[in-house]
Amino acid sequence: MRDLERFEKLLRARREEVLAELAELEEVYLGKNQQESAGDLSRYSTHPADMGSDEAMREAAFSRGEATSETIEEIDEALERIRTGEYGRCENCGADISDARLEVLPYARLCIKCQEALEKSEGGGAR
Numbered sequence: 001m002r003d004l005e006r007f008e009k010l011l012r013a014r015r016e017e018v019l020a021e022l023a024e025l026e027e028v029y030l031g032k033n034q035q036e037s038a039g040d041l042s043r044y045s046t047h048p049a050d051m052g053s054d055e056a057m058r059e060a061a062f063s064r065g066e067a068t069s070e071t072i073e074e075i076d077e078a079l080e081r082i083r084t085g086e087y088g089r090c091e092n093c094g095a096d097i098s099d100a101r102l103e104v105l106p107y108a109r110l111c112i113k114c115q116e117a118l119e120k121s122e123g124g125g126a127r
Helices: 004-037 048-084 099-104 112-122
Strands: none
Touching: 004 048, 004 099
16 A cells, blocks of 8 residues: 555655745846846846846746746646545556655656656657
């Protein structure tokens, strides 16, 4: 029998970590926008190469923020699967997902075999 309480704790701890990452990203990039709107442009580069680097960093942060939001959603869905009794079962084939896999990725939806097949068919893929 799977120790659902342990996995729920893992999921909640991971959720807190991810929320902290998201808050940090927001603070850094919203803080810059607040400075800019207040007219303090001293932290901003005027050299085209530096401006390009700044833009690349903002885009990377935005992408990271999107991924972080998706991870929170995945965790919330895994917590719901715990509540409904569906946690730890592969959404594709119905087999049990190994505890070892859930230790590493507690919000996994697919067993290793189905995940590998998905990645092979898509050249990457979901969890």
